[in-house]
Amino acid sequence: MSQLRSGQSCAQSFGETPLCRLGMALGKTTVRVVNLGRISYGQALQVQQKHVRQHLDKSSEVPNTLLLCEHYPVYTIGIRQAQYPAKEEERLKSLGAEFFRTNRGGLITFHGPGQLVCYPILDLGCFKKSVRWYVCELEKTVIRLCNKFGIKAATSSDTGVWVGNNKICAIGIHCGRYITSHGIALNCNTDMRWFDNIVPCGIVGKGVTSLSLELGREVTTPEATPRLLESFSETFNCHMLPDKDGT
Numbered sequence: 001m002s003q004l005r006s007g008q009s010c011a012q013s014f015g016e017t018p019l020c021r022l023g024m025a026l027g028k029t030t031v032r033v034v035n036l037g038r039i040s041y042g043q044a045l046q047v048q049q050k051h052v053r054q055h056l057d058k059s060s061e062v063p064n065t066l067l068l069c070e071h072y073p074v075y076t077i078g079i080r081q082a083q084y085p086a087k088e089e090e091r092l093k094s095l096g097a098e099f100f101r102t103n104r105g106g107l108i109t110f111h112g113p114g115q116l117v118c119y120p121i122l123d124l125g126c127f128k129k130s131v132r133w134y135v136c137e138l139e140k141t142v143i144r145l146c147n148k149f150g151i152k153a154a155t156s157s158d159t160g161v162w163v164g165n166n167k168i169c170a171i172g173i174h175c176g177r178y179i180t181s182h183g184i185a186l187n188c189n190t191d192m193r194w195f196d197n198i199v200p201c202g203i204v205g206k207g208v209t210s211l212s213l214e215l216g217r218e219v220t221t222p223e224a225t226p227r228l229l230e231s232f233s234e235t236f237n238c239h240m241l242p243d244k245d246g247t
Helices: 018-025 041-057 086-094 131-148 192-197 211-215 221-236
Strands: 029-039 064-071 074-077 098-101 109-111 115-121 161-163 166-176 179-187 238-243
Touching: 029 041, 029 221, 041 064, 041 098, 041 115, 041 179, 064 221, 064 238, 086 098, 109 192, 115 221, 131 161, 131 166, 131 179, 131 221, 221 238
Parallel strands: 029 064, 029 238, 074 098
Antiparallel strands: 064 115, 074 109, 115 179, 161 166, 166 179
């Protein structure tokens, strides 16, 4: 996945909501954490869209939210992808995966079990109204998480977060009126063979990796989740509020 270029969708400036002003006055914005568990990509997309609409509606105060989940096997393409051949789409579906065209940045990637997916639905007015800044903070969050596992990760001229020449986390966002959606996909103990069927994110000559491969042991999404939340909180200087009531 890849980021949306600054200015593509976030072209206008909107005033902060009272909830944002209160959070900033107190020093930290509160971000609600909703764990959706294992969910189909289509269902998760509907949840994202619901939260985005609530932010754009402005009729009531809507909390900034992190949606955490794993997906059933699915290949997705972003807005930078040229018309994807129907034959290729059918080939991928025949492997047992779904296929979705999305409005995020970037090219084709895979999501599936063993991958920790995080969809921040944020009003950037509560943080900083800059898409470039936001993508950089997501990258820093993942690098900080990897450091907590003892893994040296970095960014490169290509999108995402890398360990050497292997991508460990894909990043692809959408931002409209400074409300974000889509997000990051961190390989924990993903079955990496799914990536063999595509050129991940359209980057030729480089590979993919996972926390499990780098550490030589099984690292599950439940093990990675607390470190992700901690890293997000530290990077975005926000307070994480677990929500057990669902979406």
